[in-house]
Amino acid sequence: MSSKDRAMSSFRTRLCSYVLLLLSCALVCALYLGTKEMALYSEEELLNASVLHPLFNTEEHFAAQYWNASLRQRERLDALTEAVHRTAAGLRAQLGGRGRRLGINAFLESAGLIGWLRHHRSQLPWDSDGDLGILAEECRSSGATKQDFARSLGDDFSVLKFACACEEDCEGDNRRMAGRVAHKKTGVCIDIFVYAPVAKQRHWQKTSKYSQIDWWERVDDHADFTFPKEALLPLQEERFVEQAIMIPANPREFLSWEYGRCLGAHVWPWRLLLYTDPSEALHLILTAKGAMLLLGTSGLNILPGFLLLGCTTAATLLLRKGLLLLSVLLLSLCESLALLLRPDWCSLRRMHLALVVVLWAVGLQALQGCIDQLWCQVDDFYFSPRRPKSWTLCLLGHCWDF
Numbered sequence: 306m307s308s309k310d311r312a313m314s315s316f317r318t319r320l321c322s323y324v325l326l327l328l329s330c331a332l333v334c335a336l337y338l339g340t341k342e343m344a345l346y347s348e349e350e351l352l353n354a355s356v357l358h359p360l361f362n363t364e365e366h367f368a369a370q371y372w373n374a375s376l377r378q379r380e381r382l383d384a385l386t387e388a389v390h391r392t393a394a395g396l397r398a399q400l401g402g403r404g405r406r407l408g409i410n411a412f413l414e415s416a417g418l419i420g421w422l423r424h425h426r427s428q429l430p431w432d433s434d435g436d437l438g439i440l441a442e443e444c445r446s447s448g449a450t451k452q453d454f455a456r457s458l459g460d461d462f463s464v465l466k467f468a469c470a471c472e473e474d475c476e477g478d479n480r481r482m483a484g485r486v487a488h489k490k491t492g493v494c495i496d497i498f499v500y501a502p503v504a505k506q507r508h509w510q511k512t513s514k515y516s517q518i519d520w521w522e523r524v525d526d527h528a529d530f531t532f533p534k535e536a537l538l539p540l541q542e543e544r545f546v547e548q549a550i551m552i553p554a555n556p557r558e559f560l561s562w563e564y565g566r567c568l569g570a571h572v573w574p575w576r577l578l579l580y581t582d583p584s585e586a587l588h589l590i591l592t593a594k595g596a597m598l599l600l601g602t603s604g605l606n607i608l609p610g611f612l613l614l615g616c617t618t619a620a621t622l623l624l625r626k627g628l629l630l631l632s633v634l635l636l637s638l639c640e641s642l643a644l645l646l647r648p649d650w651c652s653l654r655r656m657h658l659a660l661v662v663v664l665w666a667v668g669l670q671a672l673q674g675c676i677d678q679l680w681c682q683v684d685d686f687y688f689s690p691r692r693p694k695s696w697t698l699c700l701l702g703h704c705w706d707f
């Protein structure tokens with residue numbers, strides 16, 4: 306190689322390395338700017354947040370005429386707890402005077418049941434509405450009407466709709482809710498779903514593997530929630546936020562037919578933001594790695610070392626929890642590549658590389674929960690799904706299964 310070629314090649318690697326460094330710094334910035342309005346880094350912060358916080362799935366989960374948008378999430382959960390217990394009590398209640406005994410056993414389902422299972426017999430911290438299930442048969446034989454139910458619930462609640470099969474406001478997705486109750490003080494809602502033996506067996510339920518099973522379903526459910534009867538019945542009494550409530554016979558099994566087997570918190574946003582902690586060790590390694598960069602620089606090559614150190618420091622100051630972990634892992638990767646291209650930037654690059662390897666080992670360990678959850682979801686979706694999948698095509702209000 307002529308000296309001119311050598312200079313050219315040196316220029317190219319230098320350029321590449323700088324681009325790499327700047328890109329990785331830009332990534333930290335982007336991560337910070339992209340999440341600073343919405344990141345919640347603990348359950349405490351989450352409970353303190355406004356119900357309008359963008360990470361909550363509030364959508365249409367409230368009754369507009371009663372809605373108080375100044376609530377904090379903590380207050381919404383308290384209201385949901387009160388509403389869910391009062392609604393269950395209302396469906397069970399003995400009416401005064403000449404009223405009828407409703408005698409309907411409502412049970413916890415969907416997100417509320419996930420909260421019970423996963424969050425110490427309590428609400429899902431980011432929940433936005435309440436869900437209860439009832440049995441079609443029990444509802445019909447009780448002869449309960451919307452008026453009976455409203456009387457039994459009292460003045461704090463408004464029954465927006467109720468029947469044993471959807472009768473009001475049944476368009477599209479709303480058909481699956483036979484009942485809806487609003488808490489007047491806050492506007493939070495409890496949806497009531499109806500369960501019954503399957504009206505029409507799915508084609509896969511007729512196969513030999515499944516044909517012996519007594520299949521039940523959530524009536525008119527868009528997501529085609531169908532499950533073995535034993536998962537639901539007999540109902541059992543349990544505690545939910547410190548009060549008695551009915552739940553399915555086998556909550557985990559019951560939920561798995563609706564959501565799949567992976568019932569852990571989703572990686573994004575909750576697991577990364579709330580439940581992934583960079584350890585003390587990680588900070589120590591970052592410090593040592595930074596020291597290597599500074600001690601290893603010489604002469605005019607001081608700029609890259611400072612850039613690298615600056616980006617990592619910015620990440621540790623601006624980001625937290627899983628976001629910090631992901632960003633320092635990525636930064637260290639870019640750093641190592643840059644030093645591979647430009648060995649002259651750091652004379653201690655072997656030590657640096659060794660620290661990067663340790664950093665990844667510690668980092669991956671901290672991300673274990675996320676990795677397990679992702680793997681579980683891939684496995685559940687592609688390799689061993691809970692039930693045969695059917696693709697549903699919906700057009701102009703009609704749906705076809707394939």
Ligand SMILES: *[C@@H]1O[C@H](CO)[C@@H](O)[C@H](O)[C@H]1NC(C)=O
Nearest residue numbers: 347348349350351352353354
């Ligand atoms: C909760 O919010 C209040 C008022 O906005 C604030 O003073 C308090 O420090 C917050 N608490 C936490 C744990 O974020």
Ligand SMILES: *[C@@H]1O[C@H](CO)[C@@H](O)[C@H](O)[C@H]1NC(C)=O
Nearest residue numbers: 373374375376377380490491
């Ligand atoms: C809405 O909720 C906030 C926070 O709890 C409360 O201070 C306020 O009085 C409520 N507004 C109404 C109209 O109830």
